[in-house]
Amino acid sequence: MEFTIPTTIPLQAYLALAAVLFCTGVWGLINSRNAVRVLMSIELMLNAVNINLMAFSNYLDGQLIRGQVFAIFVITVAAAEAAVGLAILLSLYRNRETVDMERFNLLRW
Amino acid sequence: MTISSITQLICFVALSATLVLGALGVVLLPNIVYSAFLLGGVFLSVAGLYLLLNASFVAAAQVLVYVGAVNVLILFAIMLVNKKENLAAIPGLGLRRLLSGAVCGGLFLLLIRVAFTTPWPLPGPEPVGEEATIRIGEHLFSDYLLPFELASVLLLMSMIGAIVLARRDVLSSDVITGEAVDQGLIEKERTPLLLENSPR
Numbered sequence: 001m002e003f004t005i006p007t008t009i010p011l012q013a014y015l016a017l018a019a020v021l022f023c024t025g026v027w028g029l030i031n032s033r034n035a036v037r038v039l040m041s042i043e044l045m046l047n048a049v050n051i052n053l054m055a056f057s058n059y060l061d062g063q064l065i066r067g068q069v070f071a072i073f074v075i076t077v078a079a080a081e082a083a084v085g086l087a088i089l090l091s092l093y094r095n096r097e098t099v100d101m102e103r104f105n106l107l108r109w
Numbered sequence: 110m111t112i113s114s115i116t117q118l119i120c121f122v123a124l125s126a127t128l129v130l131g132a133l134g135v136v137l138l139p140n141i142v143y144s145a146f147l148l149g150g151v152f153l154s155v156a157g158l159y160l161l162l163n164a165s166f167v168a169a170a171q172v173l174v175y176v177g178a179v180n181v182l183i184l185f186a187i188m189l190v191n192k193k194e195n196l197a198a199i200p201g202l203g204l205r206r207l208l209s210g211a212v213c214g215g216l217f218l219l220l221i222r223v224a225f226t227t228p229w230p231l232p233g234p235e236p237v238g239e240e241a242t243i244r245i246g247e248h249l250f251s252d253y254l255l256p257f258e259l260a261s262v263l264l265l266m267s268m269i270g271a272i273v274l275a276r277r278d279v280l281s282s283d284v285i286t287g288e289a290v291d292q293g294l295i296e297k298e299r300t301p302l303l304l305e306n307s308p309r
């Protein structure tokens with residue numbers, strides 16, 4: 001099979017890009033010590049999902065763009081999540097004087 | 110989209126390079142302020158990708174909500190909790206990073222395989238292009254009306270929840286005597302609810 005440079009952007013390019021973004025987000029979510037960076041990684045993962053939704057909406061569902069409506073709902077939920085998450089983070093910081101994820105281990109057995 | 114396909118391709122390559130490098134910077138940079146600003150760059154390049162995908166309304170919403178609200182909120186949180194602290198070394202950190210990297214690489218390979226082996230029904234219907242905003246409005250007020258209203262309730266709930274969680278309980282005057290209270294004293298007297306040497 002001969003490799004040719006495509007003249008239009010294929011759907012798979014968007015899916016691969018979203019996969020890279022999602023995996024970066026997962027890695028950051030697991031490995032971050034700073035609680036703010038964990039929230040940023042969650043935002044990266046949500047954006048990856050949104051890219052997938054928008055790509056499918058454009059390539060496979062061009063007339064009823066349901067993917068775009070879903071992406072709007074995802075953006076709404078992400079905004080709510082960021083607000084509540086950062087409020088919880090501030091409350092945690094006030095009680096424990098740290099943002100190190102390794103020290104939020106009160107419930108660990 | 111009215112621009113030529115070669116221009117679209119160049120824009121896609123530039124935007125995806127910015128996106129991947131920015132995302133790696135968000136995760137890997139040691140200074141969290143740089144991470145937060147790079148996160149804004151990532152959000153902007155995602156908005157550019159939405160423009161390439163004929164979605165001008167969602168691109169505008171992305172810029173307004175993510176860059177304008179979420180990123181600014183994250184920067185505020187960084188300013189509020191910005192204390193230099195030397196993180197205690199934990200054993201097996203390198204091994205943990207390697208293991209999680211392997212897990213994420215496996216997940217990535219799985220996603221790539223799914224994306225390239227699934228027979229997508231391409232080409233789909235012709236995209237609506239510039240009419241997308243009208244279609245979104247029709248969707249939001251007909252078949253997606255209930256989720257739309259639920260989203261408004263969710264936003265109200267999260268707003269109240271964030272205020273309740275992040276509020277500092279400080280009274281401006283003494284309850285009994287009615288005199289003004291020294292604010293600095295209250296700030297100093299706040300005691301951590303969970304002490305560091307509490308039983309685990």
